[in-house]
Amino acid sequence: MQDPCQAREVLGIVGDKWALLIVRMLKDGPRRFTELKRAIDGISQRMLTATLRDLERDGILTRTVHNVMPPHVSYELTPMGRTLREATAPLLEWSITHLAHIDAARAAYGNR
Amino acid sequence: MQDPCQAREVLGIVGDKWALLIVRMLKDGPRRFTELKRAIDGISQRMLTATLRDLERDGILTRTVHNVMPPHVSYELTPMGRTLREATAPLLEWSITHLAHIDAARAAYGNR
DNA sequence: TGTTCTCGGTTACCAAAGGGTACCGAGGCA
DNA sequence: TGCCTCGGTACCCTTTGGTAACCGAGAACA
Secondary structure, eight states: OOOGGGGHHHHHHHTOHHHHHHHHHTTTSOEEHHHHHHHSTTOOHHHHHHHHHHHHHTTSEEEEEEOOSSOEEEEEEOHHHHHHHHHHHHHHHHHHHTHHHHHHHHHHHHTO | OOOGGGGHHHHHHHTOHHHHHHHHHTTTSOEEHHHHHHHSTTOOHHHHHHHHHHHHHTTSEEEEEEOOSSOEEEEEEOHHHHHHHHHHHHHHHHHHHTHHHHHHHHHHHHTO
16 A cells, blocks of 8 residues: 555545445445335435445446436446445444443543 | 444544544554654644544543653553554555645536 | 315525634744 | 754644425326
């Protein structure tokens, strides 16, 4: 690995909280907009739209519109997106397994 | 893995652009404030201070002050911090190896 | 016939967070 | 006397992001 600082801009996108969760949601195949919105607890419609746009622009996922009414739009990982999913999986798992440790550390820090 | 949405708050910290780079910088042992500032290209003094505080609060690293003049403060990963470092390494590597792909995808997106 | 629901957004508004720059203090050195 | 260092804070502007309202066309309901 050479200069990791070159990766700063990329990290600003793939390191994004919402982007990580969206990529994870798509691991088992395409998902619809509303499906993602319901599954990713706490994301606002605005942020979901914006993050999906960014990920589409960067070639992480594809957006497919089926011209029916009511609208049907599905999102799916590209091959590059699937490699990203593999790269982010350890961080996701780490976050979940260390939730309690972080809470404990934070409580201890507050009581100093 | 249960509900990944529980990890949202944690992801907001460990998924942070600067936090990822700082954790990586500390992989080979303690580093001083100014050392980090010089090594992480583009980070401002303010953001370095703030991010280090957050990581210290969350038990990712320790801050050690040596009472001399000029000041000497060193930062070092905790055991939990080292496990985080391992979890983030794949994402860092991915970012660097896919920099060019992302640029290409972004250029193609702009020309549609 | 009119009302209301759906999906996948967009937009305006506003508060909160992010982040750059200037400045600080105390000792060392010329 | 003046200027350098390190680590950090105060100030202030910019960006981010949540909320809520609106949209359009079909479908279900009454």
